[in-house]
Amino acid sequence: MTTISYWEQQGFGRADWVVIGAGLVGLQSARRIKEIFSDARVVVLDQHALGNAASLRNAGFACFGSAGEMLDEIERTSESDAVGLYEKRYLGIQKLLGRYGAARIGFQATGGTEVFSDCDAEEAVRVFDHLNGLNAMLRAVHGKESFELCDTSAAGMNVLKTGVLSPLEGGLQSHLLYKAVREDALHAGVEIYEGMRVLHWEESSDAIRLHMASGLVVECSRLLICTNGFSKRLIPDLPVSPARGQVFVTKSLGVLPFEGIFHADKGYIYFRELGGDRILIGGGRNLDFAGEETMEMEVTHQFRDYLKSYLESVVLPGRVIEFDYEWSGVMGMNENRNPIIGWHSDRVCLAVRMGGMGVALSSWVADKVIAVIEKDLGV
Ligand SMILES: Cc1cc2nc3c(=O)[nH]c(=O)nc-3n(C[C@H](O)[C@H](O)[C@H](O)COP(=O)(O)OP(=O)(O)OC[C@H]3O[C@@H](n4cnc5c(N)ncnc54)[C@H](O)[C@@H]3O)c2cc1C
Structure with a gap:
């Protein structure tokens, strides 16, 4: 017996489109769907309130790939x-x-600068x-x-x-970008619901029934999945592996001798000045690719020590570094760095696998998935 009330179940009603994932891709795609199907009820569902999306856990680099990465x-x-x-x-x-x-x-x-250590x-x-x-x-x-x-x-x-x-x-400032994208989706008439973890769905000839962890069942006509690094939980054989990224922000260091964003170690280490007096540093996944292929949002001693030591020996030689913030986020990766965009079945579409530069990709992907939907649904 479910503990969902009759009123909760009735109150949610049926949506024309459900988008799973309130990250940059899900929100921008939902807004674009609402633009082309103006009468449609477009609903975005996310398991978490704001915080767990990579979209609010990244480094805010507006970058395309360093020369070494290219x-x-x-x-x-x-x-x-x-x-x-x-x-x-x-x-x-x-x-x-x-x-x-x-x-x-x-x-x-x-501008972004690629720097090289002696080694x-x-x-x-x-x-x-x-x-x-x-x-x-x-x-x-x-x-x-x-x-x-x-x-x-x-x-x-x-x-x-x-x-x-x-x-x-x-x-860029990731929180400002996220706020702008979210506000625009809401302004366009998109409904956003958090605390809605989708466990699985059933597809029939005229509808999709999504089952939430809470017991709620949400019905819709079409589904767009924008769950990026978490996608395997919903579609286990999808070629999208979770890749955890760990990020640290120093305490105030006073005026810094540089500004802008930096790439090092073939893009595996990245750092930037933040607010004029702090440094954000992240990366180092090449230390332990297998260990970081996880959806667990933890920060480890190994990465904290490695990136602290990089700051103390390379970025600000001679300074003692302490961190004020540390977090991790999950990216969606594969050998093939291109996003997966297209139909998974008659009623289910995908826009996942943003790799390490999904901030940059997100609006391109949202436009692309809408182009696919428009073409195939004959809009
Ligand atoms: C540490 C780190 C640093 C990064 N730095 C940069 C950078 O500097 N520049 C750059 O361009 N990119 C960067 N990225 C990549 C970029 O942040 C992501 O590629 C981008 O935010 C992906 O957006 P998205 O909407 O596809 O996924 P996400 O933002 O991850 O959103 C997916 C959402 O789906 C939800 N979800 C998943 N499963 C379910 C479910 N079953 N039910 C309900 N909801 C579900 C999640 O809660 C999540 O909110 C970084 C990523 C990380 C982790």
Whole structure:
């Protein structure tokens, strides 16, 4: 016998569209669905109130891939695949800026810098040697130079004097972006319900019945799944692995000798100045890929010590670092870095697997999944 009341069950009614996942992808997609089906009842369900989505647990980098990451991606896949992924991320950031404006999402066009420690000297040479080729390849995306050599000496870091600047990148304030996206969805008439963990669903010829952990059953005509790193819980054979990312923010350090966002160790370590006096640092998954393939939102000693030591030896050599904030979030990953967008069945559509740069991808993905829906439903 369920403990859900008759009134709760009746009160929820039936939705035309249910979107599972109130992250950046789910909310932007829901808003776009409401735009094309203006009379439809569009409902977003999420298991958690705000906090557990990667969308509020990320580093706020508006980035497309450092030169080192691009070279790795080309090696792993192909030139056209790597450029395609870069383009999606670049266009995604332009869409966010176009929709919400830089001020509303706290975007600052600081550029992103890839730095190299002494032990990465070989990698630095590999990257420097390929910059012209990468720029030529990526010019088709935006007609500009993606990478240029820069002098990092003024930052006071224990890194090679020469780094690589990505002038088109920047940082944003993740809470402002999330707020803007959520407000716009609500404003468009999307209903958002938290505390709604979907366990499974049944699909029939004219409806989908979603079963919540609470016992509530929600009925809808169509379903869009935007659960990213948590997707395997709903569809176990989906090629999306959870990948935990751990993030730390220092106590106030006084005025910092640098600003902007930084990539190191082929993108596995990332750090940025926050509020002028703190540093956010994250990453290091290459320490233990297998251990970090988890949905458990924990912070571990191993990663805390590793990233603290990186700050003390490389970023602010000689300083003693203490953290004020530490958290983790779950990304959706696979060997194939492209998102999965499309129909899973007649009534169920997917927009998952955002990889490590899903902030950048999110608005591109929302537009893409809507294009698929529009085309296939003949709107
Ligand atoms: C530590 C970290 C740092 C990152 N840094 C950056 C960065 O600097 N720049 C960048 O571009 N990207 C970054 N990313 C990636 C980016 O944050 C994500 O790719 C993006 O936010 C994914 O958005 P989403 O909406 O697809 O997923 P999410 O934001 O994860 O949202 C999915 C939602 O689905 C809900 N959900 C899951 N299962 C269920 C269920 N069964 N029932 C109900 N609800 C469910 C979850 O509660 C969650 O709210 C980072 C990610 C992490 C973890």
